[in-house]
Amino acid sequence: MQAPTAPLFTRALLTNDDGIDAPGMAALIEAVTPLAAEVWVVAPEHDQSGVSRAISLHGPLRVLERGPRRFAVTGTPSDCVVIGLSHILKDNPPDIVFSGINRGANIGEEVGYSGTVSAAIMARLCGVPAYAVSQAWRDRRNVRWKTAISGLEAIVRRFGTAPASVLNVNFPDVDPEEVTGVSVTRQAPPGSMVMGVESREDTRGFPYHWLSIRRHPGQGADDTDIGALRRREISVTPIGFDMTDHALLASLRG
Known part of the structure; x- marks a missing residue:
């Protein structure tokens, strides 16, 4: 029998944007448990999907203890990261932040308003490396959580963490045995969106x-x-902060 692999991290902070009771959070806890000696959860009390990098500046935040190392926050995903790093774990900071597992892929233009990705970016702003993790789906009632659960540990052990980095990981909507590989990718350019x-x-x-x-x-x-x-590959995209339109920049300078 193969011996268990040693954890990579002493302490991991988990959050999401679907809410602390979302099935994706239970899936993330299961996926990260082999990676960290301590798993802490600080997540929104309610669904905060689509709030992007919003933080609460004009009202108080309440922290509700849900169990050992489990806390719900009456705020956004970015609020949760700040509360986790600067309050709950202030004296024992985590080595890594995981945000997810989001129900639905965060790809292309959706990265811009994703609360899942934004929580990871907030961790990076605070100096802690982070992963944003999402599971694609076609049938909302049949999300293939096992694909992300079974694949995340290998991804993290393969790519590790660079200082203050963010990796956006998206798992395809197939069963684990149908995943065809892993690609390091760039964010797709925007498609079209109709707001009504x-x-x-x-x-x-x-x-x-x-x-x-x-x-x-x-x-x-x-x-x-x-x-x-x-x-049907797992997508791993490094996320940065530069939102400059470099083609337009060159044109304007010309």
């Missing part, structure tokens, strides 16, 4: 509104995150 507003009226006659999004991510070149998932 659906207006309704409540039972007292007052109007209210729902925002709607229709996404068309496009095909994505072979070396992009979209291309990798199309080939």
Whole structure:
């Protein structure tokens, strides 16, 4: 019998944007447990999908203890990282932050407003390396969590951590044995997105509104995150901060 592999980390901080009770958080705990001697969870009390890098500056945050090393925060994913690093684990900082496992891929333009990716970026801003982890799906009722659970440890042991780095990892919507490989990718360029507003009226006659999004991510070149998932590969994309449009920059300078 093969001996268990030693943990890579003394302490790992876990968060997400789907909320502390989301199935993806249970999956992330299972995936990270072999990697860290201590696993701490500081995650939003409720679903915070799509909030990007928002932080709460105009209201208080409450921290609710849910069990040993488990805390829910009445705020955004980025709030949770700050609370985790600067309050709960202030005297015993983690070696690594994991954000996810998100229900749905974070690829292409979706990276920009993903709370999952933004939590990892906040960790990097605070000087701690981080992974953002997402599981693609076609059927919301049949998310293949086992694919991400079974594959994350190998990804982390292969790529490790660079100082203050962020790796955005997306698992394809196939069973673990159907994954065809791993690709280091770039973020796919934006596809098309149509934003809409659906207006309704409540039972007292007052109007209210729902925002709607229709996404068309496009095909994505072979070396992009979209291309990798199309080939049933795991996509690993390094995330940085430079949002400069370099082509337009060159044009304006000219």
